[in-house]
Amino acid sequence: MEGELTWRTLTALYSLYEGNKIPATKKKNNKFQNLISRKLIQYQPGNHNYLIKGDKYDDYFVKRYLVDYQEYDLFLKSIQPDVSGRQTYTVNDIRSLQFIVENREQIKESLTTRHTFSEDFFEHGGSKHLDTYHSLDNLVLSILGVKDYPLEDPKMHQWRFVVDVNEPQFIVLCENLNFLKMPRIAREHKIELWYVGGNNTKGIHFIDKIKLNKPLFYSCDWDYNGLEIYCQLKKIFHKKGCDIKLLYPSEPIKKYSVNMEKHKSKWKPTLSFSGLEQSLFTSKEINLINELISTDKWIEEETNDLIAMVKGYINL
Structure with missing residues (x-):
């Protein structure tokens, strides 16, 4: 699955799989433009304000996304019960969050500054990633059970993951x-x-x-x-x-x-x-x-x- 795909886009793809229509404004997204060009999704007949799935869409979604969607949906609800399809977390972000949850006790023992932590665990976004995405940063702090990051990095942080x-x-x-x-x-x-x-x-x-x-x-x-x-x-x-x-x-x-x-x-x-x-x-x-x-x-x-x-x- 594409790492830069957002949760918002993935939930919209799942909504189509479930048989729902989605706003045609999604066509501005490159993913949906691609699906339209491949005739996997189409405008709703008589109402071009919405997009609906084509005959081959379900096979496409099941093959490419269903298992991952179900895994990420279950995971996000476990750490953020009020999660919706509006979050802009990327698949890379979600994978990083899963890793942090699985290793949180060890991570807490050698917690670094926000920038170093972001560089280590959100390497796809770099050291400023958590500065940019405040809701993601708050979720990380909640998972770790801390109010903030240390003011100084520990001299050594040897991970055994x-x-x-x-x-x-x-x-x-x-x-x-x-x-x-x-x-x-x-x-x-x-x-x-x-x-x-x-x-x-x-x-x-x-x-x-x-x-x-x-x-x-x-x-x-x-x-x-x-x-x-x-x-x-x-x-x-x-x-x-x-x-x-x-x-x-x-x-x-x-x-x-x-x-x-x-x-x-x-x-x-x-x-x-x-x-x-x-x-x-x-x-x-x-x-x-x-x-x-x-x-x-x-x-x-x-x-x-x-x-x-x-x-x-x-x-x-």
Whole structure:
């Protein structure tokens, strides 16, 4: 599901699925413009003030949105009983809220300033996201059971976030929180996820030795910082007598300029292979990294398909 889709839009889509008509003013929204052009929705005959669904709309909605809508609806009502279809939370916001609820006790123990908290848990919006969306900020404070954020950041905040799975078949260590915010997908495929972002590699010492016998993978941004963490992990697991593999980006591979807004990791063009230990990478990985360095590009972890990446090594 598109992360920038708003709850307001999603509830309107569900209303159409239920057989209701919605105001034609929704046509200004790009999502509804697309659905009209595809003839999945149409103007109500005799009254163009409303939109109604077409014959193929239900199949489309069930395939793309129904399960997620039901999950998010149940979740939002559990934390905000008066929630309606008017909220402008995005799907990314809702996933962040779900993650905060599941990990609230640990988060409270190392709570940061509003800006740092927003950067950590609403990375899609950046450090000012909670400044901009006051109702979302108030909801976060309510979930955590605090009146405000500390005036100063603690010197250290080491998170140990895990998507636990009964009898996991694979362990994937993630540089970012994105995949951990969609635990249902990982659990359906018996993939346990660990967060190791921000050089938070100390948490791997908590991994049960039994799980170290499972295939270990690392998912990250393909930029200097993400790949440098991989080099650290490779050495740590080697000392433990096991190996970890780097998940190769899934197709289509989306590459972005390292100078884009909010991206801080830069290559080191004056150093051979940007200062990374080339011996720790396969020839295929080296070719892609060299291309990224030479073109000053990077690959964002969340643009990849987790299951497709793991399937590149093992049939699920």
